Amino acid sequence: MKQPLVRFTNVSFTYARAQGRGGWQALRDVNLEVFEHEFVAVLGRNGSGKSTLAKHVNALLTPTSGQVLVAGLDTSVPENVWEIRQKVGMVFQNPDNQLVATTVEEDVAFGPENLGIPPAEIQRRVTEALEAVGMLQYRLHPPHRLSGGQKQRVAIAGIVSMRPKCIVLDEPTAMLDPAGRREVMETIHRLNKEEGITVLHITHHMDEVIGADRVLVMDQGRIVLEGTPREVFSQGELLRELHLDVPQITDLAQRLASRGVSIPSGILTVNEMVMHLCPSD
Amino acid sequence: MSIRLENVSFRYLEDTPMETEALLDVTLEIADGEFVGIIGPTGSGKSTLIQHFNGLLLPSSGKVWVDGVDLTHKDTQLRQIRQKVGMVFQYPEHQLFGETVLEDVGFGPRNMGLAEEEVVERVRRALAYVGLDFAELKDQSPFELSGGQKRRVAIAGVLAMEPSVLILDEPTAGLDPKGREEILDEICTLHRERGITVILVTHSMEDVARLVDRLIVMDRGRVALDGTPVEVFRQAETLKELGLGLPQVTELMHELKAKGMAVDTDVLTVEAAEEEIVKALGGQR
Numbered sequence: 001m002k003q004p005l006v007r008f009t010n011v012s013f014t015y016a017r018a019q020g021r022g023g024w025q026a027l028r029d030v031n032l033e034v035f036e037h038e039f040v041a042v043l044g045r046n047g048s049g050k051s052t053l054a055k056h057v058n059a060l061l062t063p064t065s066g067q068v069l070v071a072g073l074d075t076s077v078p079e080n081v082w083e084i085r086q087k088v089g090m091v092f093q094n095p096d097n098q099l100v101a102t103t104v105e106e107d108v109a110f111g112p113e114n115l116g117i118p119p120a121e122i123q124r125r126v127t128e129a130l131e132a133v134g135m136l137q138y139r140l141h142p143p144h145r146l147s148g149g150q151k152q153r154v155a156i157a158g159i160v161s162m163r164p165k166c167i168v169l170d171e172p173t174a175m176l177d178p179a180g181r182r183e184v185m186e187t188i189h190r191l192n193k194e195e196g197i198t199v200l201h202i203t204h205h206m207d208e209v210i211g212a213d214r215v216l217v218m219d220q221g222r223i224v225l226e227g228t229p230r231e232v233f234s235q236g237e238l239l240r241e242l243h244l245d246v247p248q249i250t251d252l253a254q255r256l257a258s259r260g261v262s263i264p265s266g267i268l269t270v271n272e273m274v275m276h277l278c279p280s281d
Numbered sequence: 282m283s284i285r286l287e288n289v290s291f292r293y294l295e296d297t298p299m300e301t302e303a304l305l306d307v308t309l310e311i312a313d314g315e316f317v318g319i320i321g322p323t324g325s326g327k328s329t330l331i332q333h334f335n336g337l338l339l340p341s342s343g344k345v346w347v348d349g350v351d352l353t354h355k356d357t358q359l360r361q362i363r364q365k366v367g368m369v370f371q372y373p374e375h376q377l378f379g380e381t382v383l384e385d386v387g388f389g390p391r392n393m394g395l396a397e398e399e400v401v402e403r404v405r406r407a408l409a410y411v412g413l414d415f416a417e418l419k420d421q422s423p424f425e426l427s428g429g430q431k432r433r434v435a436i437a438g439v440l441a442m443e444p445s446v447l448i449l450d451e452p453t454a455g456l457d458p459k460g461r462e463e464i465l466d467e468i469c470t471l472h473r474e475r476g477i478t479v480i481l482v483t484h485s486m487e488d489v490a491r492l493v494d495r496l497i498v499m500d501r502g503r504v505a506l507d508g509t510p511v512e513v514f515r516q517a518e519t520l521k522e523l524g525l526g527l528p529q530v531t532e533l534m535h536e537l538k539a540k541g542m543a544v545d546t547d548v549l550t551v552e553a554a555e556e557e558i559v560k561a562l563g564g565q566r
C-alpha cells in the first residue's frame with residue numbers, strides 16, 4: 001500500500017487558556033491520510049478547528065494525544081521539526097504580514113538562505129520559484145507595492161523555493177479581490193499538477209473547492225464529512241446546518257430540478273449549467 | 282447623515298520619492314439613509330476613499346463635508362464626527378486590545394461616557410448582532426479566538442457605538458457562509474429599521490448584487506462607474522477589464538442568452554435566475 005505523506009492517528013488537541021479557565025478542545029480524535037500529489041480542500045465554520053489542524057501538519061502545534069506523521073516523521077519529536085518544516089510550507093491569510101525583505105527576490109531567497117544552501121543554487125531556486133508562480137518579471141520590485149494577489153504569489157514562491165512536498169494554505173484568498181483570488185487559485189492548481197506538490201487548502205469560498213480531489217468538512221474539532229466536491233455539494237442541507245453553503249450555480253441547479261426542469265443535481269460550474277440547458281451544440 | 286466630497290485628491294507620502302496618488306479629483310455625494318457598495322481592484326483607492334468619510338484622512342486638495350460640517354476646516358472636532366461615523370477596518374482583528382471580549386467591545390460606549398449598565402447592554406446586543414454568545418465569550422481573551430470569531434468581535438465593537446453612518450471595509454473576509462449572511466442581514470436590518478447610512482466595501486459581487494441600492498466602482502483613484510447594481514452590472518466589459526467580473530448567476534444569464542435562450546440578463550440573484558430560466562424554458566415548450 002502507498003504510504004501517506006501526512007497521517008493523523010486519533011489526534012486530539014487542547015489549547016491551554018489564560019486565567020485558569022481550563023482548556024479548549026479544538027481537535028477531537030481526528031484521523032486523516034493525505035497522499036502525495038493530492039489536492040485536499042478543507043471547509044468548516046468559524047472556530048471548527050481548520051487552522052488548528054493545519055498547524056499540526058508542519059509541527060507549529062503538536063497533538064495533546066494521538067500522533068501526526070509527515071513523510072513518516074513524528075511531529076512530536078523535536079529533532080524532526082526542522083526536516084518537517086522543509087517538507088511542509090504554510091501560507092496565511094494576510095499577505096502583508098508574510099513578506100519581510102525589500103525586494104521580491106530577497107524575500108523568496110530567505111528560506112533557502114536559512115537552509116544554508118550555496119548562493120548559486122539559491123539563485124536557481126529563486127528564479128524557478130518565481131517562474132512557477134508567474135512573478136519572475138517582478139523580482140526586483142519592493143513587495144509592499146504589489147497587489148494582494150501578487151503578494152500571496154510571492155509568499156507561495158518563498159515556500160516553493162524550499163522544494164516542499166506539501167503546501168498548507170490557510171485562507172490565502174480571504175483578503176483578495178476577484179482577480180487576485182483567480183491568480184492564487186490558478187497558481188496552486190498549477191503547482192499541484194505540474195510540480196506534483198501536495199496541497200491542503202482551507203477556504204470559506206465554496207467555489208474554490210470545485211477543483212479539489214477531495215473535500216474535508218470540519219465541525220467542532222472533528223472531520224464530519226469527506227468526499228469529492230460533487231459528493232459533498234450534493235449534501236446542501238447538511239452543509240447549511242454546518243454553517244456552510246453550496247456554490248451559487250449548484251444552488252440554482254437544485255432549485256431548477258425542484259421546479260421540474262430536467263437537470264442533474266451535481267452541477268458545479270456555469271459551463272456545466274450552460275451545457276445542460278442548451279445542449280444543441 | 283450625508284457625506285459630500287468635492288474634487289478630492291489624496292497623495293500618500295506627499296513630496297517624497299514614494300509619493301502615491303491614491304485619489305484623483307473625486308466628487309460624490311452619499312445621501313442620508315443610502316446603502317452604498319464600493320467595489321474595485323486592489324489599490325484602486327477604496328480604503329483611502331472611505332477614510333475620508335470620517336476624517337481619518339484629510340484630502341491633499343478638495344473638500345469633505347459630513348452632515349454639512351466641513352472636515353477640512355481647522356476648527357472641526359473630528360472626534361465627534363468619528364463617534365457618529367463608525368468604521369470597521371479592513372483587518373479589524375488587528376485593533377483588538379482588550380483583556381476580555383467585554384472590555385474590548387465595551388470600549389467605545391464606555392468612552393462615550395455611558396453608564397456601565399448601558400455599556401453591558403450594548404455589548405450584549407452587539408455580540409448578538411454578530412452571532413456571538415455574550416455569556417460564553419464575555420470574559421474570554423479576544424486573542425484566544427479563531428480568525429472569524431475575532432473579526433466578529435471587532436465588528437461588534439463598532440456596532441456597540443450605534444453610529445448613524447456605518448462604514449465596513451471588507452467586513453466578511455474570513456467569515457463562514459452562514460456568518461457572512463447573518464452579519465450582512467443584520468446590517469440590512471439596521472439600515473432598514475434605524476435608517477442608518479451604510480457604506481460597504483467588498484470583493485464579493487454576489488453580496489453587493491443582493492444588498493445595495495447603489496454601487497460605486499473605483500479604478501486607479503477615480504470613480505469609474507456609479508449607479509444601481511443592475512446598471513453597473515450591465516457594463517460587463519468594463520468590469521472584466523478591471524478584473525472584477527459579474528455575479529455568477531448574472532454571468533450564467535449572459536452565457537445562456539449568447540446560446541439563444543430568451544432570458545433577461547439583468548438578473549442578480551439566484552431566486553431571480555430561477556424564475557427567468559423556468560419562464561424561458563416554459564416559453565420554448
Ligand SMILES: Nc1ncnc2c1ncn2[C@@H]1O[C@H](COP(=O)(O)OP(=O)(O)OP(=O)(O)O)[C@@H](O)[C@H]1O
Binds near residue numbers: 017025050429430455
Ligand atoms: N490561541 C488559542 N488559544 C485558545 N483557544 C484557541 C486559540 N486559537 C484557537 N482557539 C480555539 O480553538 C477552536 C478552533 O480554532 P481554529 O482557529 O482552529 O478555527 P478555524 O476553523 O480555523 O476557524 P476560522 O474559520 O474562524 O479561521 C476555536 O474554538 C477557538 O476559539
Ligand SMILES: Nc1ncnc2c1ncn2[C@@H]1O[C@H](COP(=O)(O)OP(=O)(O)O)[C@@H](O)[C@H]1O
Binds near residue numbers: 294302323
Ligand atoms: N499607508 C500608505 N502609504 C502609502 N501608500 C499607500 C498607503 N495605503 C495605500 N497606499 C496606496 O494608495 C493606493 C490606493 O490604495 P487603497 O486605498 O488601499 O486601495 P484599495 O483599498 O482599493 O485596495 C495604492 O496605490 C496603494 O499602494
Ligand SMILES: [Mg+2]
Binds near residue numbers: 050052170427428
Ligand atoms: Mg482559521
Ligand SMILES: [Mg+2]
Binds near residue numbers: 450
Ligand atoms: Mg482596501
